Amino acid sequence: MKIAFFSAKPYDKQSFETANRAFNHDLTFFESRLTPKTAALAAGFPAVCVFINDELSEDTLREIVANETQLIALRCAGFNNVDLDIATALNLKVVRVPAYSPHAVAEHAVGLIMMLNRKLYKAYNRVREGNFALQGLLGFDLHGKNIGVVGTGKIGECFARIMNGFGCNLLAYDVRENPALVELGTQYVELPTLLAQSDVISLHCPLLPDTYHMIDEESIRQMKPGTMLINTSRGGLIDTKAAISALKSGQLGHLGIDVYEDEGSLFFQDLSDTVIQDDVFQLLQSFPNVVITAHQGFFTQEALTNIANTTLANIRDIETGNACENEVSL
Numbered sequence: 001m002k003i004a005f006f007s008a009k010p011y012d013k014q015s016f017e018t019a020n021r022a023f024n025h026d027l028t029f030f031e032s033r034l035t036p037k038t039a040a041l042a043a044g045f046p047a048v049c050v051f052i053n054d055e056l057s058e059d060t061l062r063e064i065v066a067n068e069t070q071l072i073a074l075r076c077a078g079f080n081n082v083d084l085d086i087a088t089a090l091n092l093k094v095v096r097v098p099a100y101s102p103h104a105v106a107e108h109a110v111g112l113i114m115m116l117n118r119k120l121y122k123a124y125n126r127v128r129e130g131n132f133a134l135q136g137l138l139g140f141d142l143h144g145k146n147i148g149v150v151g152t153g154k155i156g157e158c159f160a161r162i163m164n165g166f167g168c169n170l171l172a173y174d175v176r177e178n179p180a181l182v183e184l185g186t187q188y189v190e191l192p193t194l195l196a197q198s199d200v201i202s203l204h205c206p207l208l209p210d211t212y213h214m215i216d217e218e219s220i221r222q223m224k225p226g227t228m229l230i231n232t233s234r235g236g237l238i239d240t241k242a243a244i245s246a247l248k249s250g251q252l253g254h255l256g257i258d259v260y261e262d263e264g265s266l267f268f269q270d271l272s273d274t275v276i277q278d279d280v281f282q283l284l285q286s287f288p289n290v291v292i293t294a295h296q297g298f299f300t301q302e303a304l305t306n307i308a309n310t311t312l313a314n315i316r317d318i319e320t321g322n323a324c325e326n327e328v329s330l
Contacts, residue, residue: 001026001071002025002046002047003045004028004041004049005030005048006041006042006050007033007268012075015304015305015307016308016311018305019308023316028045033054033055033264034054034060036055036057036063039067044068045068045069046068046069046070047069047072047073048071049073050074050075051074051075051076051268052076052078052081053081055081056082056083056087061086061087061090061092065092070093071092071093071094071095071318072092073315074311074328075307075311076097076298076307077099077100078096079096080234080236082328084328084329088329095327096326097307097310098154101298101302102155102157105159105232105297105298106156108258109230112230112232112291115291116291117228143168145199146169146171147163147168147169147171147199147200148172148195149173149186149204150191150201150202150203150204151174151205152172152177152186153174153204156202160181164185168200170187171197171198172188172194173189195223195227197224198224199228203215203229203230204232205233207233211237213236213237213239215231215242216239216242217245220243220246220251221251223251223252225250225253226250226251226252227251232257232297234259241280243284247289253289254291255287256291258297262278263295268294268295
């Protein structure tokens with residue numbers, strides 16, 4: 001099948017071309033994001049392959065359908081950027097990669113915790129400057145602390161297992177319990193209880209209408225003063241302005257994010273020679289107890305290989321008329 005790849009980076013091209021030796025699809029790569037303005041590039045392609053910041057709005061979907069596209073292949077787990085109602089009405093099939101490497105994202109979340117707690121970013125810069133003083137680098141033992149896991153799917157489970165290895169007490173919230181975590185000793189509680197009792201809270205749930213800004217002014221107010229908040233899922237889970245207010249007051253003690261709710265115009269590109277116009281993001285970066293990474297939690301060799309293989313297999317299944325277990329539907 002002819003596939004147009006949008007938001008394609010050199011590492012995408014390399015991983016997909018390597019995986020495609022087993023599939024023999026016809027691949028074309030575009031650096032541009034898929035938006036209503038770039039949808040014309042998809043003309044003549046039965047399938048488009050998109051990533052998290054491509055814009056699959058009604059205008060985009062109607063444009064690509066008019067140009068003969070029949071399939072949207074997401075090379076990620078989340079599908080919040082796709083208007084599924086319109087896709088269904090237009091008979092567009094949508095497939096995704098639900099589990100490319102849960103370990104990668106979970107390990108990155110733990111890395112953010114360690115970076116913030118032990119001030120590793122400060123310590124690294126100090127030593128390079130010849131400053132070996134310890135003042136201002138004080139952390140706390142993770143052992144024995146309460147870790148709140150919001151969302152206990154594959155990534156949440158991997159994260160919980162790692163934190164269990166640190167000797168932490170696990171609290172969890174999800175719409176359904178994960179039996180493996182119950183067996184591990186995780187205590188499932190309602191979200192307000194998790195917020196009130198956790199020393200560290202890590203978000204591992206999808207972005208849906210019900211989870212948009214689940215961390216807002218009210219929910220932050222329910223947390224312990226000084227709580228550490230980690231988000232490696234989707235930026236829209238956190239009301240950024242509410243988080244900034246909580247950082248100013250000290251209600252939030254640390255914030256580690258690999259995602260940002262307005263990241264579409266920032267992440268996955270080099271803006272080092274430009275003036276960033278997002279004032280909220282710039283303010284967020286000014287806090288000494290905030291660490292931001294640019295949506296790299298998924299970015300491991302194993303994950304890229306799994307993403308490419310699963311995406312191309314999904315497309316093959318749809319092309320050959322076989323059932324695809326990774327098809328997204330209403």
